[in-house]
Amino acid sequence: MEDEIDFIMDSTREAMSDALKHLEKELANIRAGKASPSMVGSVMVDYYGSPTPLSQVANVNTPDGMTISIQPWEKSMIPAIERGIHLANIGFNPMNNGESVIISVPPLTEERRRDLAKQAKAASEEAKIGVRNDRKNANNDLKGLEISEDLKKGLEDDIQEMTDTHIKKIDEMFAAKEKEIMTV
Incomplete structure (x- = not known):
């Protein structure tokens, strides 16, 4: 007992x-003004047909307080990463420079x-x-x-x-x- x-x-x-x-x-x-890699932690990317967390297909870092830089391990993943960010509906507009995906975090x-x-x-x-x-x-x-x-x-x-x-x-x-x- x-x-x-x-x-x-x-x-x-x-x-x-x-x-x-x-x-x-x-x-x-939930972001509070300053950029952080955890802001894109919920993003899932279509990696050869299966949904995969962004952190498993790219390096995510913040070069400064207002930018998130996503460096994919395969350049062919850039469009899939952008699509994943849009689908996650986290309020960011990703841009790419051919090498990486860059997100400018707007002030709140x-x-x-x-x-x-x-x-x-x-x-x-x-x-x-x-x-x-x-x-x-x-x-x-x-x-x-x-x-x-x-x-x-x-x-x-x-x-x-x-x-x-x-x-x-x-x-x-x-x-x-x-x-x-x-x-x-």
Whole structure:
């Protein structure tokens, strides 16, 4: 019985931590003014018929704060990389010089900053939903166990405390990202 309780608590803690890690990745993909290779991290390129992450077909770097340079390992991949950037719908207009693909990152307008803040808010809300679902699953798993009501209540309180802690971290991550986005 003790093993089952430990398993439920550990798997719930792990699932909630995974929600935080996922949110961290989501927020990293939302740009906040300065160019970074992670801005094109979600771009998939058609590499000989199969979708492949951009990082596996090219070197991505930022020569300065407003430019992303993508150096493909095969020059024939340049049109596919440009197409992938357009399809990813990340708001960039790629240009090529025959050797590499260059993206000029425009400065953010106030309206675009608000849109990005809304994106960050939506991502944090999704993470909160995930954490609450993990709490619900753990509580349902506890109901299936034949343990005393006092122990069950104590474990539910522990799970709620874990939930509150993770939701507080999500709010802190969102606040930091929103500040980063809205800072001109």
